[in-house]
Structures are given as structure tokens and as C-alpha cells.
Amino acid sequence: xxxxxxxxxxxxxxxxxxxxxxxxxxxxxxxxxxxxxLVIASNGxxxxxxxxxxxxxxxxLNEGGSVADMADPLPQAMVLTxxxxxxxxxxxxxxxxxxxxxxxxxxxxxxxxxxxxxVRRAARDVIARRVRDDSGATLAEDARVTRDETATDxxxxx
Amino acid sequence: MTWxxxxxxxxxxxxxGLAVVLGRRPRLQRWIATLALxxxxxxxxxxxxxVDDGPIVVNVGGxxxxxxxxxxxxxxxxxxxxxSVAVTLAVxxxxxxxxxxxxxxxxxxxxxxxxFLVLSAGVSNAFISGDLFNLYVGFxxxxxxxxxxxxxxxxxxxxxxxxxxxxxxxxxxxxFLTAIALIYAATGTVNIAQLGIRLVELDPGLQLVxxxxxxxxxxxxxxxxxxxxxxxxxxxxxxxxxTAVFSGLLTKVGVYAIIRTxxxxxxxxxxxxxxLVVALVTMVVGILGAVAQDDVKRMLSFTxxxxxxxxVWGVALSSVxxxxxxxxxxxxxITAxxxxxxxxxxxxxxxGTTSLTRLGSLARLAPGLALLYLLAAMNLxxxxxxxxxxxxVGLLQASAEAGTPLAWTLVAGGLVTSLLTLYAVTKAxxxxxxxxxxxxxxxxxxxxSMVGATSGLVAMSLALAVGAGPLVDYTDRAARDLRLxxxxxxxxxxxxxxxxxxxxxxxxxxxxxx
Numbered sequence: 001x002x003x004x005x006x007x008x009x010x011x012x013x014x015x016x017x018x019x020x021x022x023x024x025x026x027x028x029x030x031x032x033x034x035x036x037x038l039v040i041a042s043n044g045x046x047x048x049x050x051x052x053x054x055x056x057x058x059x060x061l062n063e064g065g066s067v068a069d070m071a072d073p074l075p076q077a078m079v080l081t082x083x084x085x086x087x088x089x090x091x092x093x094x095x096x097x098x099x100x101x102x103x104x105x106x107x108x109x110x111x112x113x114x115x116x117x118x119v120r121r122a123a124r125d126v127i128a129r130r131v132r133d134d135s136g137a138t139l140a141e142d143a144r145v146t147r148d149e150t151a152t153d154x155x156x157x158x
Numbered sequence: 159m160t161w162x163x164x165x166x167x168x169x170x171x172x173x174x175g176l177a178v179v180l181g182r183r184p185r186l187q188r189w190i191a192t193l194a195l196x197x198x199x200x201x202x203x204x205x206x207x208x209v210d211d212g213p214i215v216v217n218v219g220g221x222x223x224x225x226x227x228x229x230x231x232x233x234x235x236x237x238x239x240x241x242s243v244a245v246t247l248a249v250x251x252x253x254x255x256x257x258x259x260x261x262x263x264x265x266x267x268x269x270x271x272x273x274f275l276v277l278s279a280g281v282s283n284a285f286i287s288g289d290l291f292n293l294y295v296g297f298x299x300x301x302x303x304x305x306x307x308x309x310x311x312x313x314x315x316x317x318x319x320x321x322x323x324x325x326x327x328x329x330x331x332x333x334f335l336t337a338i339a340l341i342y343a344a345t346g347t348v349n350i351a352q353l354g355i356r357l358v359e360l361d362p363g364l365q366l367v368x369x370x371x372x373x374x375x376x377x378x379x380x381x382x383x384x385x386x387x388x389x390x391x392x393x394x395x396x397x398x399x400x401t402a403v404f405s406g407l408l409t410k411v412g413v414y415a416i417i418r419t420x421x422x423x424x425x426x427x428x429x430x431x432x433x434l435v436v437a438l439v440t441m442v443v444g445i446l447g448a449v450a451q452d453d454v455k456r457m458l459s460f461t462x463x464x465x466x467x468x469x470v471w472g473v474a475l476s477s478v479x480x481x482x483x484x485x486x487x488x489x490x491x492i493t494a495x496x497x498x499x500x501x502x503x504x505x506x507x508x509x510g511t512t513s514l515t516r517l518g519s520l521a522r523l524a525p526g527l528a529l530l531y532l533l534a535a536m537n538l539x540x541x542x543x544x545x546x547x548x549x550x551v552g553l554l555q556a557s558a559e560a561g562t563p564l565a566w567t568l569v570a571g572g573l574v575t576s577l578l579t580l581y582a583v584t585k586a587x588x589x590x591x592x593x594x595x596x597x598x599x600x601x602x603x604x605x606x607s608m609v610g611a612t613s614g615l616v617a618m619s620l621a622l623a624v625g626a627g628p629l630v631d632y633t634d635r636a637a638r639d640l641r642l643x644x645x646x647x648x649x650x651x652x653x654x655x656x657x658x659x660x661x662x663x664x665x666x667x668x669x670x671x672x
Contacts, residue, residue: 007343019336026329031321038328045335052343075342078291082335085298089328092305096321103314109325110318112391 007051015051018044031097031107035090042086049075049082159208163216163229166198166239166282174275181268188254191271195247195278202240209236210635213649215288223288223650224352230288230650233636234485238414239285241489244618245406245496246278252500252611253399269306277303277403284411288650290338290348293415297334297379301327304408307400308392315395323392330378337371344368351650354422354643369424373433376419380412381463382470383440389463390447394455394512398503401455405462406496410488413469420473421481421640433474434564441467441575448582454502454512457586461538461579462495468553468575471568475556482637483552486630490537490545493622497534497615498583501527504612505590508602514586518595524604528591533616535587537623539580545623550576552630 022041025033053075060073097107104110111119173194177187208214213232217223231239253270280300287293305327309320342348344364345356357365374385381389389409393401420427444464451457469491472484502512504527509517521528540546553572557565622629639645 026325034325038332041332042335045332045339048336048339049342052339074348075339078338078342078348081291081295085295088302089298089305089331092302093324093328096309096317096324099309099312100317100321103312103317109321112322112387114391 006055008055011047011051015044015047018047020044029108031093031100031109034109035093035097038093039086039090042082046079046082049079159204160214160216162201162205162208163214163231163286164218165201166243167279167286169197169201170194170275170279170282174272174279177272177275178269181272184268184271187268187271188250191250191275192247192254194275195243195250198243198278198282199240199247202236202243205231206233206236206240206632209233210632213639213646215649222652224347224349224652227292228288228349228351228650229286229292230351230646231286232639232646232649233632234414234417234640235285237485237489237632237636238410239282241492242281242285242407242410243278245492245615246274246281246403248611248615248618249399249403249406249496249500250274251614252402252503252608253397254607270310273303273306274403276300277307277407281407281411285414288350290341290350290353293350294331294334294338297411298331300408300411301331304404308396308404310397310400319392319395322388326378326388330375333371333378334375337368337375340371341368349650350418350422351647354425354647355651357423358425365424366428369419369429372419372423373416373429376412376415377436378412380409380416380470381466382412382436383443383463383467384436386440386444386463386466390456390459393459393462394453398455398499398506401459402496402499402503405459405499406492409462409466410492413466413473413484413488416470417473417481417484417640420476422643422646425643427474427476430474430476431564433470434568437467437470437474438568438571439467440464440470441571445575445578445582449578449585451582452514454505454514454517454586454590455499456512457514457582458495458498458502461498461582464575464579465491465495465538468550468572471572472553472556475560475565476641477556477560478634478637478641479552479559480556480637481640482630482633483549483556485633485636486545486552487549489622489629489633490549490619493615493619494534494537494546497612497619498531498538500608500612500615501531501534504604504608505531507604507608509590509595514589516596517590518593519591520595521591526609527604528587530612530616531587531591534619535583536580537616537619539583540576541580543623545619545626548623548626548630 019041022037022039022044025037026041028034028037053072055071057071058069060070100107173190177190180186180190205214209231210233213230215223215231216229218227218229220226250271253274277300280296280298280303282296283299284293284296287296305320305324308323309316338348341353341357344360345353347353347356357368360368378385378388393404396404420433441464444460444462444467448457448460448464451460465487468487469484472480472482472487475481504524505517505520506512508520508524508527511517537544537546540550550572554569557569557572
């Protein structure tokens with residue numbers, strides 16, 4: 001028995017577009033956009049699962065139908081699981097975005113502390129030719145003052 | 159024995175539910191969690207012995223292998239399971255005293271124990287899964303739990319660090335999920351054993367794409383070099399026990415998945431050269447990061463990611479000795495690294511900070527702690543006769559056997575990394591324990607359970623060194639079975655579904671008798 005597994009080109013294009021849009025949004029700094037990007041991208045991947053299942057067919061549990069007419073049920077089961085997981089993860093991300101907004105007044109992903117220090121050192125070197133190597137601040141202190149780099153003018157850093 | 163296999167997942171999950179219900183009674187929660195993990199540990203040890211006769215397979219729901227979801231436990235997964243549960247248990251006991259403990263930050267203790275148990279269930283699920291999609295579910299369970307743990311209390315630092323961790327982890331899951339969809343489209347199955355047969359029949363170009371996608375997804379989770387930048391920034395801000403359990407388990411689940419990919423799904427070692435280079439860079443870049451750090455926890459995070467390189471090195475040699483050394487190294491590193499993070503937690507508890515320039519005089523305050531740190535640090539650095547030394551010797555030996563110029567470069571890189579590890583941890587030891595502290599702090603009593611759990615873990619790593627003979631024999635047998643592939647495939651698939659010539663062709667004959 002042979003099965004026709006040629007995927008629909010519409011689904012392939014749809015998956016590609018969704019994933020591309022999702023990844024583009026995930027590269028943003030705002031957590032809200034990252035959440036939206038994640039949801040869109042994972043929906044793209046879910047569509048990809050439908051592609052993987054081959055051509056559409058009759059419901060697998062419908063009694064009386066022949067096996068050759070049935071749709072492959074396994075990708076659908078996996079998509080359901082993936083949807084549930086994505087739901088939970090996006091709920092968590094949203095909560096985190098809200099908490100970030102509560103604490104900082106914005107929900108932007110902040111810089112790595114180490115990066116921040118390197119940028120500061122570089123800025124100081126340009127200005128003061130290495131007067132002091134380090135501010136002596138600990139990472140905890142750095143973390144308190146760290147901000148999104150897009151919001152900070154490098155020259156203004158003390 | 160088959161009924162034992164799902165228990166390390168089911169028992170912690172059930173206990174987690176119970177612990178949520180008892181959210182207002184932390185003491186009872188702690189007892190439930192301890193009891194659940196003790197059960198898991200007993201089961202895992204029983205399984206280690208049981209699987210020495212061959213892999214055990216459970217077909218969930220009674221559906222036979224390629225159709226249903228299979229839980230498979232062989233020597234590798236049984237060993238990983240036992241070590242991971244033992245370490246989780248030690249950290250649980252430790253965190254009992256710490257009350258997770260930073261009470262000053264108002265940590266919501268009620269969710270701690272349930273989440274911790276879910277984490278353990280997720281890790282176990284990943285280890286016993288014989289199905290790629292179930293492996294993904296295991297990853298998601300442990301990730302969801304780790305998200306909660308890393309942002310515990312929702313303080314500013316933890317939200318900042320957690321954001322990066324969460325987004326990067328979700329990205330890797332997305333890549334993994336895409337890879338599963340593509341693999342299903344190409345082969346029509348997600349059963350790992352059946353994939354082991356069908357994937358090698360695919361077009362080589364397609365194989366390479368699928369292989370790379372899986373390696374990238376697992377590489378992010380395992381924090382292999384170009385994909386590792388998230389780790390040292392996100393781990394140190396979490397509470398000490400959380401960092402400890404993450405460092406011990408999460409990256410190792412990634413390494414475990416890489417091992418499965420390399421030996422079962424895509425045998426033949428097409429990407430070995432790439433993996434060897436990546437391993438070398440991971441080791442060297444990671445340890446250079448550690449040398450530059452001024453903060454105990456960050457320094458340890460960098461050593462963690464540096465030593466992931468050692469495990470990838472062993473896997474990428476694709477020989478029985480290399481694989482055996484890699485598995486041994488994973489076992490060593492889980493215990494040694496977690497013990498060090500627990501000690502770092504105690505240092506923070508005593509010294510009030512993790513900054514090495516501010517710490518000092520701890521040798522006078524707590525000579526016992528100094529000893530614990532020294533033992534764990536020397537173990538990580540690879541001082542004979544401890545497991546770190548034995549693991550590294552195994553890797554050097556396997557590399558010398560391979561004998562290629564790249565393998566010799568890795569020998570050099572591995573030795574340099576070991577020396578620099580030693581330098582980084584001894585520098586920290588000097589500064590934290592021996593230099594004169596800026597200000598004298600009053601001695602704080604260390605809770606007995608924290609000290610007990612840390613000593614227990616250090617003792618466990620010493621015991622592994624004493625029992626290294628049988629352990630190496632065990633990992634050798636595990637590695638031989640992994641390379642042969644037949645024991646795994648025969649155990650999972652019904653008879654007549656595994657053509658013998660397929661893997662002969664992919665592997666050549668299996669080298670090395672023991």
C-alpha cells in the first residue's frame with residue numbers, strides 16, 4: 001500500500017513565512033515582541049508538523065473509513081502537545097515581561113553584565129586613557145545600575 | 159523489573175502535586191520531596207544493576223515500540239539517572255536549611271519544592287526516553303521548572319538574568335521541535351531506535367541538515383562554545399542551591415542528548431572534526447573566562463562551561479575508549495561541579511558576598527569549609543587520585559589512540575585547560591580563605607544540613623574515585639554497547655525490524671574489544 005505524502009505547497013510557504021516573522025520579532029529587545037515572535041514562530045513549526053503528516057485525509061478514528069484515506073494522526077498528536085507547551089511558556093514569558101515592567105518601567109532585555117563592563121572600560125579608555133582600570137564596583141552593584149544599552153549614551157557613563 | 163522504569167518520573171511528579179497542596183507547610187513539603195527523591199534514587203540504583211544484563215524497555219500504554227512511546231533504559235541512561243538523582247537529593251537537603259533561602263528576598267518558598275521535584279522528573283524523563291518527541295517533552299518539563307527556579311522571588315537581578323536564559327532556552331526548544339518535524343517528514347517515525355535504522359538510509363545531504371539541527375539545539379542546552387554565552391550570565395544570580403543543581407544537571411542532559419545523537423541517530427562520525435574543534439574552543443575560551451573572574455559563582459560558571467568541552471571531546475573521538483571516558487567524565491563533573499557550587503553557597507553564607515576581593519579570612523572562620531572547597535576544587539582541577547584526574551587520563555588516552563594531529567592538539571588544549579582550572583580555583587581559594595578580609599565579620603553558624611549535604615557530595619566524589627575500577631568497567635561496557643548499537647535496537651524493536659548490514663556499513667566493524 002502506498003501513501004501519497006506530497007505536502008501542500010501552501011502549508012510550506014505558510015510555515016516559512018510564520019517562522020521568518022517570528023524570528024524577526026524574537027530578535028527585538030522588547031519582551032512583549034519576543035513573546036509574540038515566539039508564538040508566531042512556534043505556530044510556524046506546528047504547521048511544519050502538518051506538512052510532515054503528508055496530505056490531508058479523513059479522521060483517523062472515524063469508523064469504517066479505509067486506512068489509505070486516513071490522515072496521519074501522529075503529527076496531530078505532537079502538534080497538540082507542542083501547542084500546550086507553547087501556551088505555558090508564553091504565559092510565563094508574559095508574566096516575566098510584566099514583572100520586568102513593574103521593576104524597571106520597561107520590558108526590554110538588558111545587556112549581559114560582562115558586556116556592560118567591557119563597554120564601560122572601552123569608553124573610559126577613550127576618555128581618560130586608563131586612569132583607573134576598574135571602578136571597583138561589584139557585579140551586584142553593576143546589576144543595580146545596569147540599563148539597556150540603547151538608552152545610554154556611552155560618553156555619559158561616569 | 160519493567161515497572162521500575164517510569165518511577166523516577168512518576169514519583170517526583172506525584173510528590174510535586176502533593177507538595178503544592180501542602181503549600182503552607184514547608185516542613186511537610188520538605189519531607190515529601192526528600193522521600194520522593196530517595197525513592198527515585200533507590201529505583202535508579204536498582205536499575206543500574208538490572209540493566210547490566212541488557213536494556214530494559216517499557217512500552218507505555220501497551221503499544222509496541224515503533225508505534226507507541228517507548229521508555230528505554232540502558233547502562234548509559236541508568237548511570238546518568240542514578241548520579242543525577244543523587245545530586246538532586248543532596249541539593250534538596252542543602253536547600254532545606256537555606257530555606258532557598260535568602261529569606262531577606264522574600265522567596266516564595268511554597269513553590270520551591272514542587273518545582274524542584276518537577277525539575278527532577280523532567281531530567282529523569284529525558285534520560286529514560288526512547289522517543290525523540292518524548293525527549294522534547296522531557297526537556298520542556300525541566301525547562302519550565304528551571305524558569306521558575308531561576309527567577310525565584312522575582313528580584314531585579316534574577317529577572318534580568320532569567321530573561322536571557324528563558325529566551326535562549328525557548329529558542330533552542332524551537333530548533334529542536336523544527337528538527338523533530340523535519341525528521342518525521344523524512345522518516346515517518348520519532349522512535350529513536352527506528353530512527354537509528356532509517357536515518358542512515360537517507361540522502362547524505364539531508365542527513366547533514368538534520369544532524370546539524372539536532373546538534374545546534376542540544377549544543378545550546380549543553381552550552382557548547384559559540385552557543386554558550388547565556389550560561390555565565392544567568393546562572394550566578396540564582397540562589398546557591400538552584401545554581402548548583404542547574405550546573406550539575408541541565409547542561410549534562412544536553413551532553414547526554416549529544417551522545418545519543420552521535421552514536422544512535424547519526425553513527426559514522428561525519429561531524430567529528432567539527433565537534434573536536436568546538437570542544438577545543440569550548441575548553442580554552444571557557445577557562446580563560448574563569449581566570450578573569452572576580453566572583454566565585456561566575457568563576458565556577460565559566461569552569462562549568464569550559465569542562466563541557468571535555469565531554470564533547472570524548473564523544474567526538476567516536477571510539478569506545480573515548481565514549482567511555484566521556485561518560486565517566488560526565489559522572490565526575492556532575493558531582494564535582496555541584497559540590498563546588500554548594501561550597502560557594504556556604505562561602506556566600508559566611509562571607510556575605512561572592513566577590514573574591516572582598517572575601518577573606520574564611521580559613522580562620524571555617525577551617526572545615528576550607529577543606530571541603532580544597533577537595534572539590536582539586537577534584538575539578540584533576541589532581542590524582544581523584545575522579546577528575548582519572549577522567550582526564552581516560553580522555554588523553556583515547557585521544558592518543560586516535561593519533562590524528564587534531565587529537566593531539568586536543569591533548570595539548572586539555573592539559574592547558576586543566577592547568578588553568580587549577581590556577582583559577584586555587585586563586586579563588588587563596589583569596590577567599592587566606593587573604594585578610596577588609597572587615598572582620600562575626601562568625602555565623604552554618605546550618606548542619608547545608609554542611610552535611612556538601613560534605614556528602616564531596617564524599618560521594620571521593621567514593622567515586624575509590625570505586626573507579628568498577629565504574630570504569632561499567633562505562634566501558636556502556637560505551638561498547640552504545641557503539642555496537644545492536645543491544646539498544648534489538649531491545650526496542652520487535653524482531654525482524656533491524657537489518658544488520660545497515661550499521662556495519664555506517665560504522666565499519668566496531669573497534670576495540672574492551
